[in-house]
Amino acid sequence: MSYVITSRCAGVKDQACMDVCPCECIFDAGDQFVINPDDCIDCGACVAVCPVEAIYADTDLPDQDLPSLAYNRDFFRL
Template sequence: MAYVVTENCIKCKYTDCVDVCPVDCFHEGPNFLVIDPAECIDCTLCVAECPAEAIMAEDDVPEAQLAFIALNAELAAQWPVLTSRKAPLPDADEWNGKPDKRGLLQR
């Protein structure tokens, strides 16, 4: 079971999770991060580090966000690996916790 980045990461893109990942399974897009399910070792270290609480176990993803499981796998194959922490997006704190952000995902 891999871990999944869900909707609340969109337009926030905090990268605290990247610092603790022992296998560099995070990939970076313009306004979202994803986890490569083939690389994730289920260590859970990233979950507690995410200020947006956007990372969860695949089995715990809410029904309304199940599409993010496939989306993480798809975009991880396209986006570059992120190996070090970066500053979040400038207005991340304003977007954190806002619902219905999927349409704002930039590929």
Template sequence: MTYVVTESCIRCKYTDCVDVCPVDCFREGPNFLVIDPEECIDCTLCVAECPVEAIYAEDDVPDDQRDFIALNAELSRQWGPIVERKDALPDADDWAQRKDKLSELKR
């Protein structure tokens, strides 16, 4: 099992989770983070750190977010690692509670 970043992260990109990851499994895109399923060791540390509750165990991903399992795998092969915390996107707080943000994802 691996952990998965879901839609809540889009246009927020809080990186609190990156600081606690012992294996640097996060990958960074323009306005979203993903977890590399090949690197994730299922430690659960990132889950509690996410201020928008975007990270789930693969088995616990909500039904309407299941496509993010494949999306994390796909994008983790394209994007580079992020190993240090950075500032969230400038308007992250405005986007934090919005739903249906998949169309906002920049690849």
């Protein structure tokens, strides 16, 4: 499991999630921020501080946000 940042981050990008993440696994991907699924420890701290509710556990992603799963993962694997 990992947490995933959805496209609702785009246009906001206030870094609040990055500031509270204990393992530095959140990065600026340009259009939006993304989470490295290999390093996320599933603490959930980032969820509470996001002003636009852009962050979900991968197991709770709304159907329309499923493409965000690959978008986050591929940033670190391509």
